Amino acid sequence: MSAPAISSALLADCVTIAGSTVTVTHPELLATDRMDAVVAAAVFGSDEEREHARWLLWEVGQHVGVRPASIHDLYIARGAGKTGGYTVPAMNIRAASYDTMRAIFRTANALDAGAFILEIARSEIAYTDQRPAEYVAVIIAAALREGFRGPLFVQGDHFQVNHKKFAVNPVLEVDSVKQLVTEAVAAGFYNIDVDTSTLVDLSKPTLDEQQAPNYNTAVEICRFVRAAEPAGVTISLGGEIGEVGTENSTADELHAFMQGFERTLEAQAPGMAGLSKISVQSGTSHGGTVLADGSIADVALDLETLRVLGEIARRDYGMSGAVQHGASTLPDSKFNSFPTTETAEIHLATNFQNMMFDYMPAELRAEIYGWLLVNAKDERKATDTDEQFFYKTRKKAIGPFKKRLWNLPADAKAKLAAAYDEKFTFLFSQLQVNGTKAAVTEFVKAPRLHKVFGAPGVVAAPDDADLSD
Numbered sequence: 483m484s485a486p487a488i489s490s491a492l493l494a495d496c497v498t499i500a501g502s503t504v505t506v507t508h509p510e511l512l513a514t515d516r517m518d519a520v521v522a523a524a525v526f527g528s529d530e531e532r533e534h535a536r537w538l539l540w541e542v543g544q545h546v547g548v549r550p551a552s553i554h555d556l557y558i559a560r561g562a563g564k565t566g567g568y569t570v571p572a573m574n575i576r577a578a579s580y581d582t583m584r585a586i587f588r589t590a591n592a593l594d595a596g597a598f599i600l601e602i603a604r605s606e607i608a609y610t611d612q613r614p615a616e617y618v619a620v621i622i623a624a625a626l627r628e629g630f631r632g633p634l635f636v637q638g639d640h641f642q643v644n645h646k647k648f649a650v651n652p653v654l655e656v657d658s659v660k661q662l663v664t665e666a667v668a669a670g671f672y673n674i675d676v677d678t679s680t681l682v683d684l685s686k687p688t689l690d691e692q693q694a695p696n697y698n699t700a701v702e703i704c705r706f707v708r709a710a711e712p713a714g715v716t717i718s719l720g721g722e723i724g725e726v727g728t729e730n731s732t733a734d735e736l737h738a739f740m741q742g743f744e745r746t747l748e749a750q751a752p753g754m755a756g757l758s759k760i761s762v763q764s765g766t767s768h769g770g771t772v773l774a775d776g777s778i779a780d781v782a783l784d785l786e787t788l789r790v791l792g793e794i795a796r797r798d799y800g801m802s803g804a805v806q807h808g809a810s811t812l813p814d815s816k817f818n819s820f821p822t823t824e825t826a827e828i829h830l831a832t833n834f835q836n837m838m839f840d841y842m843p844a845e846l847r848a849e850i851y852g853w854l855l856v857n858a859k860d861e862r863k864a865t866d867t868d869e870q871f872f873y874k875t876r877k878k879a880i881g882p883f884k885k886r887l888w889n890l891p892a893d894a895k896a897k898l899a900a901a902y903d904e905k906f907t908f909l910f911s912q913l914q915v916n917g918t919k920a921a922v923t924e925f926v927k928a929p930r931l932h933k934v935f936g937a938p939g940v941v942a943a944p945d946d947a948d949l950s951d
Contacts (some may be wrong), residue, residue, distance in 0.1 A: 488587060490520035492520045492538060502934045504541035512542065513629040521580050521623035525616055526885060536619040540670070543622040543634075544943070550618060550670030551633030552929035554718035557758035559803035560826065561795075568914040569691065569820035572599035572637055572805075574831035576610045577838055577880045577887045579617070581895060583624035585902035591630055593907070595915045596922030598671060601637035603703075604662060606831075611881035612636075614669035615797045632919060633928040634841070637673035637718075638666045639829065643699060645680040653766050656699060660706050668939060672717050675761065676703045679722040690773060693723070697742035705751055713942040714929035716755050720805060720827075722762035730787050731762035733794055733825050740799050744841045758827050761805040789823040804828035810834065817912035830909070835877060837905065841898040851878045857882075878932050 496511040499505055506512070510942070524535035559565050583600065588597060590884035600621050602612060612620075618636055625634060641662060647655040663674065681695035700721050711717050723739045724731040737809055747756055764787040766800035792803035803826035809817075820828055839847060851872050858875040866874075871900045880887065890898070910916055 492516075492523060492535060493542070497538075497542060502541075502932075504538065505546055506542055506545045506600075507916060509546050512546070512626045514592075514627075517623055517627040517732065519711055521620055521627075522819075524619040524623065525580075525888070528936075532616075534935075535564075535707070535922075536615055537933055539619045539622045539626075540933050543626065544932060546626070547928075548622055548625045548743055549633060549928040549930065550622075550636050550672050551926055552715050552718045553597070553599065553633075553926065554670040554673075554716045554755070555920060555927070556925040557718060557826065558800065558890055559921075560802040561758075561800040563796070565611045565921045565925065566824060568597060568598045568733070568825040568918055569825045570915065571909055571913055572601050572639065572827050572829045573834065574601050574603060574639060574829065576602075576606055576612075576877060577619045577884070578898075579612065580627075580888065582834060582838075583621055585899055586627050586816075586906055587625050587628035587630040588903060589906040589910055590919075591628060591918035593910050594919045595910050595917070596632050596919035597635075597915050598910070599635040599637045601673075601675075601829070603639040604641050604659075606639075607662075607721075609878050609881050613886050614666040614671055618670040619947045627796060633926050634670075634704060635673055636673045636716075637675065638662070639675050640677045641666075641674055641703075642677035643680055650679060655742050657924055658701060660705060661709055663703070664710060667707070667717070672711075672715050673720075674707055675720040675722070675759070676700050676707075678703070679724055681759075682710055682724070689734055691815060692740055693735065693739045696723070697721075697739050697781060698746060700751060701742055701746045703811050704756065705754065706745065708751070708754055712929075712931055712940050714927070714931075718758045719755045719756070720759045722761035724761075729790060730764055730784055736760065736762070736791050737798075739793075740849050744799070757799075759802045759805050760795050760799075762787065762808055763895055764788050764804075764806060765815055773882055783812065785819050785823050788820070788825045792824050792826060795826075796824075805829070811836075814908070814912075817830050817909060821914040828913070829875055835880075837903065838898060839876060840868060841894055841901060842887070846883075846886065850876060850883055853879055853882065917931040 488511040493516055494506050496504050496516060520535050520539060523531045524539060527535060556565065562656065575585065603618050607613060621634055621636055641659055643655055643659055666674065678696045682698055683692050683695055704719055707717055707719060719740065723735050725927045744756060747754055764784045788804050788806060795803050796803040803824055806820065806825050806828040809828040810830035854872060854875050858878050861869045861875050931940035932943050933940050
């Protein structure tokens with residue numbers, strides 16, 4: 483069966499396919515259970531079925547205006563004082579991704595939100611078994627299923643250089659990040675957080691010398707990303723000055739990194755676009771600190787650090803501001819503080835995973851924990867209680883149990899969907915991204931990029947004249 487024939491069968495009454503050209507004839511039918519079959523093929527089908535379904539989703543999205551895009555111009559506008567007062571949530575969706583993302587797009591529709599990011603980290607790609615092409619396909623499918631229209635900000639989170647591997651072979655380790663960039667950009671990741679903060683060398687006597695491995699390597703990866711950009715896209719790039727979970731960042735560290743980055747980039751590639759945001763450390767840690775009973779310790783979040791460093795980032799470097807990682811396990815009372823400090827972006831992940839484990843059937847949770855006792859035993863510290871061990875390692879079961887998590891019983895799915903709707907509504911409201919669709923429309927251009935089935939890369943379409951409503 484040919485590619486068009488297989489793809490046509492998935493949405494036979496919604497689209498027509500002529501060669502590699504997809505035309506949506508009935509866009510209203512995309513927001514029905516027809517989409518469920520397409521995304522299932524994109525994730526769990528045969529190699530051939532996955533390729534066809536992912537291509538179809540991309541082309542349908544391009545046609546109706548549901549397109550991967552860069553948030554760069556919105557962030558530069560924020561740096562110039564043209565927009566602000568909200569904090570963009572960057573959400574890592576690790577499991578049951580389609581249903582979880584559907585809740586996000588339902589919330590966005592209800593609150594007229596446009597400034598939000600869906601992301602996945604280098605480490606998560608591996609243990610959740612979600613390569614970039616699949617992740618983008620699921621995002622598009624979830625948006626279409628909920629009738630969302632607008633740019634999709636898909637982000638590579640913590641495209642990180644491992645300092646131990648870098649010490650052994652720096653070229654090989656940086657090349658591994660570049661390979662991931664190539665894969666991610668081809669899939670539609672037009673937002674990338676470059677994390678070379680792991681290379682900061684605190685043994686050096688000056689801040690510039692300490693940050694030099696960080697900013698030099700970040701420039702190298704920046705130049706590589708820029709060379710991979712499709713026509714009409716300036717990928718939003720983030721840098722990082724302090725590894726999350728370590729000492730809080732300072733203004734002097736920010737200046738040392740940014741001055742070194744901008745000086746080096748200008749010397750190597752004059753006029754090239756640089757960073758649109760900067761990640762800092764302000765007291766949080768990824769996943770939180772797990773206590774013996776499995777609860778999460780209180781966090782000494784330093785909001786003044788976020789405020790001051792964000793102001794410097796905008797005033798002196800034209801960026802959107804500071805980025806907060808490790809925020810999902812913070813108390814609910816903290817979230818409305820981020821817009822008031824003009825925090826540009828916060829990263830949220832672990833709590834969404836926690837909610838899924840809370841709502842899954844007890845027998846499935848017990849089965850996963852049994853699997854961890856065998857397959858993750860080497861990660862257990864001698865001092866870990868069972869609660870600490872399971873909390874810290876259960877994310878490693880997401881890939882092996884992926885299909886089971888996608889196919890939870892209907893009653894568990896319904897309860898989890900309601901909980902996600904409530905959680906995302908709370909977060910979007912507290913972060914003040916309700917109503918941000920207007921700012922996204924004003925500042926963000928999502929060019930139409932056509933994929934020829936079976937060929938690498940994308941091709942800019944001549945115009946958007948034939949878009950469906």
